[in-house]
Amino acid sequence: MFAPRKERSIFLNEIHLLSFYLSKLFLFPFFGKTKFKQFGYYSTYFLIVFTSIQLCFTLVLTGLNDFIEIINISPNLGVCVMCAIKYAKVNSNRALYYDIFEHFREDLWKTISEYSAEDLKTITKYTKIFKLTNRTLILYLSLPLIAIVTIFPWILMVYENKVGKEQKLLLPFDGWYPFDKVNWYFVVYIWESFMTGLIILVYAITDALNISFVACICMELKLLGNSLENLINPEDIENITRRKNISRTHENIKRKLNVTIKRHTFLAKISSELNITLGDLMLVNYTFGSLFICLTAFTFTVVDDLYKSLRYFFFFIALIVAVLDQCIMGQSLSDSSEQLAEAIHASNWLYADQQTKRTLLMLLMRTQKPLQLTANGYLVMNLDTFTRICSSSYQFFNLLRTIYQP
Template sequence: MADQEEPIERVVLMELEFLDSMGYKIFLCPFIGRTKKQMIGYVITYIIVTCVTTQLFLTFFQTGTSDWLELINIFPNFGVCVMTIIKYTKIQTHKQLYHDIFYHFRDDMWDIVSSKSETHCKAVKKYRKITMIINRFLLYYSIPLTIVVDSFPYVIMVYEHKVLGKELVHLYPFDGWYPFDKVKWYAVAYLWESFMTAVVICVYGFSNMIHASYIAFTCMELKILGNCLEELISPEDVINIKAGRNVEAIHSAAVKKLKIIIAKHEFLAKKSSALDAVLGDAMLLNYSLGAVFICLTAFTFTVVDSLYKSVRYFFMFTSLLVEIFNQCLIGQILSDHSEDLTESIYSSDWPYASPETKKILLMFMMRTQKPFELTGNGYIVMNMNTFSSICSTSYQFFNLLRTIYP
């Protein structure tokens, strides 16, 4: 039986190993028990990301409020850096939580998974495939994104100056403030901004990977728990109960299995709630500023007359939209899967269960009617309704700006 179950576990373990490998490269994995060298790497990464965030903050004061297009250029970059610091430090601060969830999916959840159950096998393979697609997309999207963001300003600068014959205007990946003449030291400034862009994208991308994976595996386990509830009393057990054979043993086994299911659900509920608390600051920030930034970047790339700025603001707009959509989508999926447990309880052959089992099922059903949620510090639930609300608000602002813009 161990030989049969190993392939089912292996497909998930491979993805966890991938996450561990990615996290190791940015000094976050292992979550607990890092070496002194890894902790030094973590501190250095934190310091340089904080430095570039401060640099963008000072850029705001240098720019002032006279050129609102430049402010729109600064704010999204500044927001991404702030979000990166929040996510990077949150994972470090709550490393015990991430460690517990990681090893739960690696070691603890498999006692409820049966290799003989076709439904279990399909669920494991399905959610591992979903997780793999998400993680590979984030990985392979990050590579060309870094290359484009780092090289595009230089390519456009050379093209406009050499090909179109325009006056040389120095362009940078995020055009920050420097305590020296950045035109004179153009190569230094450009290399610094290119390097920091790559660092921010790596940290941001991994944090999205780990959170999306944890949510996907949580949904996988909820799906398996739902299947276990539906099979709590099998058709064969029903036949035996009707015939009066092994009734006490069947009811005892059902109660034991049900208690295991409830314990697993309780663990997932606690960890999902803790993860919601960890992500709350970033989600609230996304919700609070998302509609404004989406509107401003969308409006700006339609009115500026510079090819470089149009393309730059367009990618800012799409990146903001994708990030908010991602958070709302995983929140919706998590809620939907936790709510499905109520239907699984109702779909089980509970009429043939013992009074004790029925009582436990009823209490468990009441608990499952409160779904798992991802929220912005409890103020707003991240789901597709929230995403629709953000898009609607952004569109209204966009139309307003188009109307009043001279």
């Protein structure tokens, strides 16, 4: 069966959609940016860093004497800093992202000339995952979250005005300004709405980029597993047992195995580099994820303010999703690479010649150490790690509830 044009076209559409999202953040193309895009990138990075500095001033000048204000401001500051790091990481490691992008856009399809029914199922499955990631993180999660955080304060103020309650000036986040926010309320509201939307989009799109690329790596690992399982097919077995064209058959098996090993070597290389790139972020996520999840959960449960409670509830959900995404990435990558060992055992290796058997044994030894995403090597990101983060958050939450005296 020759290369499936329909499946490939759908997959490439998702690749191009991802590149469209990245281009709106001035991260794509990875090389050869115009001066306008370079200016856009540095301006965006400056705005995110500036907002982080603003929140630092807010914490120091207005929050240190108030426990509730500390836990109110800290998660916002943490997310801004994380967003700045994510944004800079993609740009500074653009050579890696370019290699991965080009591999799955062009090179993957050149190295595979034939597809089995199992391959088609694999491509279709991971294309759906790719599609779901692009739409869920950006369209179904980020845009509604932006709408809630930026529009809800205004709606609530209009409602309170109509029912005759004392009107309070609500804002998307609590920032410090060297002037009276009341006199410049609309300017402040527009600034905070814009920055809230920008930070959420940067956070979501950079996460979508990493999740999508890990999903692509998992897809190719599964395709490699299919290739190994069919390394020695029934026709090859018949030729070997009947000693018919035996030399040509073994050479064909070696050729297919060499192609598989080259592809696995490339995947191991980019997975290792991606692990190094994301290691700092994952370490910060593990270290502060429990704290920020705990603080947002505590805030929306104890604050006697409808707007703040709703705002931090959605903040809490977004943080849970962000941590879960990274743990699922690591779990999926480990599981997919471990399945290669099973594929080698199912490859009818008994019919191979001695050289092929030795090569398969070496490949089997390489697969004993699965591809992983780690927090700078300190711990493996997987669902067990997510469970530990949630457990730590719950313990901190109970501690805060115990010591907090309103």
